[in-house]
Amino acid sequence: MNDPDELLRVEGVRKTFPGVLALDAVDFDLRRGEVHVLLGENGAGKSTLIKMLSGAHRPDRGRILVDGREVRIHSAQDAERLGIATIHQEFNLVPDLTVAENIFLGRQPRRFGMIDRKRMEADAEELLRRVGVRVSPRARVRELGIARLQMVEIAKALSLDARVLIMDEPTAVLTSGEVDKLFTIVRQLRQDGVGIVFITHHLDEIAALGDRVTVLRDGRSIDQVPASTPEDALVRLMVGRDIEQQYPRQRPETGEPLLSVRGLTRDGVFHDVSFEVRAGEVVGLAGLVGAGRTEVARALFGADPYDAGTVHVRGERLAANDVSAAMGAGIGLVPEDRKGQGLVLDASVQENLGLVTLRSATRAGFVDLAGRRAAAARIAEQLGVRMAGLGQQVRTLSGGNQQKVVIGKWLLADTKVLILDEPTRGIDVGAKVEIYQLINELTASGHAVLMISSDLPEVLGMSDRVLVMAQGRIAGELPARQATQDAVMALAVSAPTMNEVEGSRGH
Template sequence: MLTGAIPPSSGTIEFENQVYDRLTPSLAMKLGIAVIYQEFSLVPYLTVAENIFYGREISKMGVRSVRQMNLEAEKFCREMGVDIDVKAKVCGLGVAYQQIVEILKAVSKNAKFIIMDEPTAPLTLKETEIFFRIIRKLKEKKVTIIFISHRLTEVFDLCERVTVFCDGRFVTTKETGEVTKKQLISYMVGRELADDYPAGNGKTGNVVLEARHITGKRVHDVSFELREGEVLGIGGLVGAGRTELARAVYGADPVLSGEFLLDGKRFVPKSPRTALEHGIGLIPEDRKKQGLILDATVKENSALSILRRCSDFGVINKKEEERTVYRYIKDLNIKTPGMNQLVKNLSGGNQQKVVLAKMLATNCKILIFDEPTRGIDVGAKQEIYHLIREMTDQGKAVIMISSEMPELIGMSDRILVMADGRLKGEIGRGDFTQEHILEMASDLD
């Protein structure tokens, strides 16, 4: 609404002492209001400079001047203290620098009010530090920023004031120096939270999955065991090969050598379908691209994995399909107006639950969570944690990959640490420390 993308149904917007019933995208741009969405609006095969001036190309005598755009882009980079090749194509940049290009686009339009929606969700710790430097530069230039984030540490580090919304309603605004993290969480979820990470029952059973010397895409000679009723955490830095290992178990990436044993028997994960048929499910890192069909409904997404089971002679049994989907909407507390709601209109946490419903519907006994709480709010995180613990208490086995150190330590029964595609070691629950994990992940022997 602040950028004119959606008209308000009531109320007014006041900006620089002017009152507006609604804004349009062109008016918002004219006023100096810009937004950086979670999904980038960059053109991958254009250069940094071409993206910055996209739609506002600098020309001389009617001919686009690439040289002038490069010079202007370099000027913006110097002003922001950014070291970036403006002639490089955006598709060759890391996520952090793509995010910076989005900021440079906004600054080049003389933006004085920038809304950033979960800007650090896909960034590593090092990339986040680079990004924060840019934000502080913007603050020095008197640019006003709305910083939308579920990472409360970042909110306290960057922001002077914090406003909380819950279920679409305004809850409160506080000075960050006058509120604690615990108080903020209670405002966000509408209740006091118990311990951040629910404890399991401590009972683990037989080995359900064994990997022996697995080598594949960015994975080299990895061996491990997974037991019934446990959460096996996998830690490491970005590019360590954790996601590739998960995809190899799930049959999404080929295994070049080594073998898997499932309940003691040799198992070859030829494809995701093979993995699902053997009770292995994956909740992928990027739910929007790999886990969901965004323009399909909650029902259609949740039932994707069980269409055969819900079909008679090739015809879908609608009653059986709806009965199954309704059960998971209820069991997982998916907040949706109905099962025919489009998934793209749900919050991140509820989208994640739909992916989980799709996997649980297949009666998986092994679930792999790759960054399970990325980009979802504190309350939804708690629900995901409790769902994971409910699964392990029922005897299911969970592999959890996470870049959030408190989450990895709080939820795991054991932690494997990877670096450069190799397993660097295993840490038992009594020995979990952030320093120990990072030391192993950084390959510091």
Template sequence: MSDPDELLRLEGIRKTFPGVVALDDVSFDLRRGEVHVLLGENGAGKSTLIKMLSGAYRPDTGRVLVDGAEVRIHGAQDSERLGIATIYQEFNLVPDLSVAENIFLGRQPRRFGMIDRKKMEADAAELLERVGVNVSPRARVRQLGIARLQMVEIAKALSLNARVLIMDEPTAVLTSEEVDKLFSIVRRLREDGVAIVFITHHLEEIAALGDRVTVLRDGRSIGQVPASTPRDELVRLMVGRSIEQQYPREPADPGAPLLSVSGLTRDGVFHDVSFEVRAGEVVGVAGLVGAGRTEVARAVFGADPYDAGAVEVDGHRLPRHDVGAALAAGIGLVPEDRKGQGLVLNASVQENLGLVTLRAASRAGWVDRGAQRTAAARIAEQLGVRMAGLGQHVRTLSGGNQQKVVIGKWLLADTRVLILDEPTRGIDVGAKVEIYQLINELTAAGHAVLMISSDLPEVLGMSDRVLVMAQGRIAGELPAHQATQDAVMALAVTTHAPVKDEKEEKKEMEAGRGH
């Protein structure tokens, strides 16, 4: 065929699902040793496209060519044989097996019918070395953090001699430090001649890593451009219009402190965390993954217990580990894991929107369904949730719309302090801006927002003040005009106090609790 470096070519791919055209006349090609970015909003068809390559879906029409020859990919085995490996956002690893067993799952080296553990672990160590991650092949997968899980997935793909590596938003869950590491691994793979399909919502990553970009919009391939294409142009291609301002923060006048947290400590997790959030204020919480941000948020909300300290709303102290009390005081939590903790996926939009207010909408145990419906309809309209109707299951909504539903259930409950944990993770640019605007509306109405985010530009762009956490402590606080990426990162990597201090502090606290 034309280009000897061409590994893979898709031509005129069309795929429909009942009621929806997911892909229409999509073309895509991939060369040896390149990073080809697949760009598009949620629902643009990126996932459907990569599922064609991994064998999960088959195209209705169109051709798939590997090395210039037409192939049919009917299942995972076919794609494995063709050297195509996919790393999904949700990892396919068995938590209670070792790293080595996961890498060779189903293909463990055998001797006399028994698994040859020694060889398996040695082979795994070699692959992990190639990926450049320092993890023992014997470690349980359950004990690894997200970044390392991803590295194990990459090692697994390499063990399959993958020539094509598809990565679905690999950076969405990583801190910027981990992203750098991932990039160096991806670059090394590229030098080895592996072709990489890279899906990301972070436009700055495109220029840093990519070679070419294919933009999808509404199931069609809109164009193929070099990775050096200016950002604004990429956005325009992706959303079909230009987005004026990525972070449209409109600061409101801060009022009285609504939420104040003092000396909050859970032994071994976070220590002496104190901060305030005022009415009309957005306080961002930055830090590396594992710095204890989510844990603090959950403790403030009463989802988890804490050992010392106090949480006050409007000057009233909340009982510890009591979601009901936090809720009654007007705190709401939009959790990090939207699907796992925020939504009942098989329930309707209406049910999910009414979850927090279910109790309030009940008289003597009877739910006022009419009122629930009216309220849900009002909030869905206000948030612009794109859905077929209130009866649609939230599972079938796009990520951005799902997040709007999670936020919506708190708005219905007249939440005054909203804690957002990674509010825009895995959400496309357009929906992100809508969520930022929502934050503006909330603060303008005198509510307080605490926003945890690993997306540094987002924290900097949307916060009035930035708290930086490192190793379970507040490492520092920066007002918006002083918060730069460098300043935040410098704080985020501070290593904390010697052990002695901590012990003394703990003693003091225990004395303070008066046992």
């Protein structure tokens, strides 16, 4: 009766949290040598399901079988013993340890009772080479960007020699080149007989990588289909309706420049960056990871210093490295790292949504609580935040719903210039369209939007102009009509390397 190729089976699993039915009745199975995609809207229950397999949660009801035998997975160690490795949506790395220490955390190679640092670093180096990421095993995790963190997580999973590898939105933080590398690794693992559970909101990745798809909706596994199923059919299964027009761009006439940046330079990071964004305009900032886009955004927002250049908002010169001055002038930033910078995880949805509106909601010296609550409720409804109520702790929202709260917080704030750094990372296809519509509403009411995104179709679809950064410089600007994937990519890889720039300066 046992299928020898079946690695894992989940039967009728149910999981409740206080006030939330996260999983109602879920069936799922994984075979040797397949990539099984878990698909579902933000809050559908994907991460909750895999947390049952990694030992983070226990089901209230239902069974989990490994190799045909019922098992209890009550800890990460249980999962590891069963050969299950998980790359979580929220990274589990320790920021103050090195890359090598993180990879071998709790199982460092030892020699004469001491941690064998040399061997650990050599082994880490080999794993990092396998995933094709150039990072020193001795670098501290705190210093790495989010894409490299992801690759370190993958290296760590490889080091466990797992038979089941679970990846919760691994591509959300990667650019196309890195995604290609990841796919090569995953295909190799599949060939070696590993069973892979793969979660993604990028539908094009499903046919490219997957074998089967299980669709979750509202905590139920509603269907299982081949990965070759057309995207529109997958969307219909997932959200229960068709989704119209991916990029509903409608722009008013543009007005005066709201943000003007001249010669902005931070030595060794970005150089001579100049551009402006007008009222009613969306300017896209494209480029490869490491091109300096996030760094420029943080400098504009006053979060990081710069060495030369100026930033003007509505004609007023902005002081450098002063977040409250930037916010006072009307700049908002939705950061790429929502967990680190965007949210107070232990506070409620309502408190997070109100973080930057405190001042404007004060009436005659009193905080207008009812007004704040109503505004928070409205934006949460518009963005479709899936939650038990406005009082729910943000930590317990699903990843995509946390991202919606970060965006909502800034939409409620009284900004004129909104900088969005990877705004739809981890957002499902239906909710993406809602966010695009909100961006349109912002421009219609005279806001200026600077949008950084590694999702090229999104940058091209939403921007009126696209600036392409390469190696810390603006390599070129393309109006919407001329901005094609090829044109952007050609610019993105065009600039001289930083070293060449440094070198030529010496002459």
